[in-house]
Amino acid sequence: MGRTGRHGGTQGSEAGEKWEAFEVVAIDAKTVTLRPVLGGSSGYSESLNGVISDINSAMERYKRITGPAELEGQGVYVEAGMLKPDFRGSANIRAKFYEGDYAANIEKLRNDAKPKALAHPSFSAGKPVGGPWGSDAWLCPGFAPNNRPAHIVEKAGQVDHKMSVAEHWNDHGGNNTSQEKRREFNTDPNNLQILCEQCNQSKGSMGSDGTRATFKDSVGDNFTGPDGNR
Ligand SMILES: [Zn+2]
Numbered sequence: 001m002g003r004t005g006r007h008g009g010t011q012g013s014e015a016g017e018k019w020e021a022f023e024v025v026a027i028d029a030k031t032v033t034l035r036p037v038l039g040g041s042s043g044y045s046e047s048l049n050g051v052i053s054d055i056n057s058a059m060e061r062y063k064r065i066t067g068p069a070e071l072e073g074q075g076v077y078v079e080a081g082m083l084k085p086d087f088r089g090s091a092n093i094r095a096k097f098y099e100g101d102y103a104a105n106i107e108k109l110r111n112d113a114k115p116k117a118l119a120h121p122s123f124s125a126g127k128p129v130g131g132p133w134g135s136d137a138w139l140c141p142g143f144a145p146n147n148r149p150a151h152i153v154e155k156a157g158q159v160d161h162k163m164s165v166a167e168h169w170n171d172h173g174g175n176n177t178s179q180e181k182r183r184e185f186n187t188d189p190n191n192l193q194i195l196c197e198q199c200n201q202s203k204g205s206m207g208s209d210g211t212r213a214t215f216k217d218s219v220g221d222n223f224t225g226p227d228g229n230r
Contacts, residue, residue: 100187113138166213176220
């Protein structure tokens with residue numbers, strides 16, 4: 001008996017193509033009975049002529065394959081160990097593979113940074129433009145690779161990952177783990193800090209060592225994306 005790949009129904013969508021391997025378990029003049037190779041449903045019958053004409057005309061619902069191995073390289077997000085082009089790059093990887101509202105921590109982070117402003121040696125000197133610091137003052141830790149030391153600010157600030165998302169993806173297994181593990185990283189309070197807007201923008205996509213990182217296109221064998229898809 002042969003095998004067939006059956007389309008998972010997401011073709012053309014943002015998620016990309018998804019094929020499933022089916023085994024032909026019975027065939028007669030009118031019907032072909034298919035069963036998923038990886039288990040799940042018990043199988044079903046289709047019109048033989050329908051399947052044949054679909055395969056011959058490349059209708060894109062069925063295609064002939066040698067076995068599940070042939071489909072392994074055709075994931076939703078990954079093809080042959082590389083992200084498909086639509087999912088590459090900083091913006092796509094952050095949006096698709098790093099879930100979790102880490103910025104929701106901003107109020108707590110700012111409150112935690114207020115006592116640090118009070119304790120800072122420059123607090124008693126007051127604002128650079130004159131006058132005392134207000135009760136909203138908090139200590140921005142600065143960004144060492146840009147030679148910005150800690151300083152007191154009163155503006156809103158932005159939430160920053162101490163270990164950057166790019167570092168996590170490239171060098172700390174982010175591209176070789178599950179969506180849930182990346183969410184844990186993305187929202188881990190111990191890896192978040194509040195920076196003033198100026199420091200956060202000058203840090204940009206730099207890693208904590210000051211080097212600018214680009215996101216790798218490759219993923220490891222253990223990578224899975226949203227809904228456990230690969
Ligand atoms: Zn700052």
